[in-house]
Amino acid sequence: MEFDPFPDPLTYLPWLAAMVVTGLIARAVRRGAARPRRRAYLCSGCLQSFPAASTHLIPSFSTQLDNYVTTFRCENCWLRSLDETQYQLRAETADEAHRRKLVAFFERYGIRGLSAENVLGLLAILDDLRARRRVLPLPD
Numbered sequence: 001m002e003f004d005p006f007p008d009p010l011t012y013l014p015w016l017a018a019m020v021v022t023g024l025i026a027r028a029v030r031r032g033a034a035r036p037r038r039r040a041y042l043c044s045g046c047l048q049s050f051p052a053a054s055t056h057l058i059p060s061f062s063t064q065l066d067n068y069v070t071t072f073r074c075e076n077c078w079l080r081s082l083d084e085t086q087y088q089l090r091a092e093t094a095d096e097a098h099r100r101k102l103v104a105f106f107e108r109y110g111i112r113g114l115s116a117e118n119v120l121g122l123l124a125i126l127d128d129l130r131a132r133r134r135v136l137p138l139p140d
């Protein structure tokens with residue numbers, strides 16, 4: 001067996017490439033483990049992002065969509081926004097179709113058994129949200 005003092009670099013290229021790729025994957029895994037991604041939510045009140053612990057999910061009436069939509073609000077904005085939702089509901093108490101939209105919203109979050117005819121029941125859910133007796137889950 002002869003010793004080749006000047007081996008052809010192309011012979012080792014696949015091994016070198018495999019080592020580089022393995023190193024990059026290992027580094028990416030280490031970085032991912034060291035810094036887990038934290039989900040942030042954009043507050044539609046102040047347009048700043050906040051971690052889940054400082055975010056409230058509440059219904060908000062969109063006149064554009066003519067429906068209740070999911071909104072994320074920060075600690076500073078959520079009560080004012082909940083006031084607006086409550087005001088909107090009170091303003092539309094004669095409109096059962098409007099209340100049905102809020103019932104549908106709550107059903108999307110697993111709150112069952114509500115009736116569009118029961119305005120007080122809907123207002124009670126909003127009070128539960130305000131008092132933090134009930135919390136609508138943030139999406140994963």
Ligand SMILES: [Zn+2]
Pocket residue numbers: 043044045046047048073074075076077078
């Ligand atoms: Zn905010």
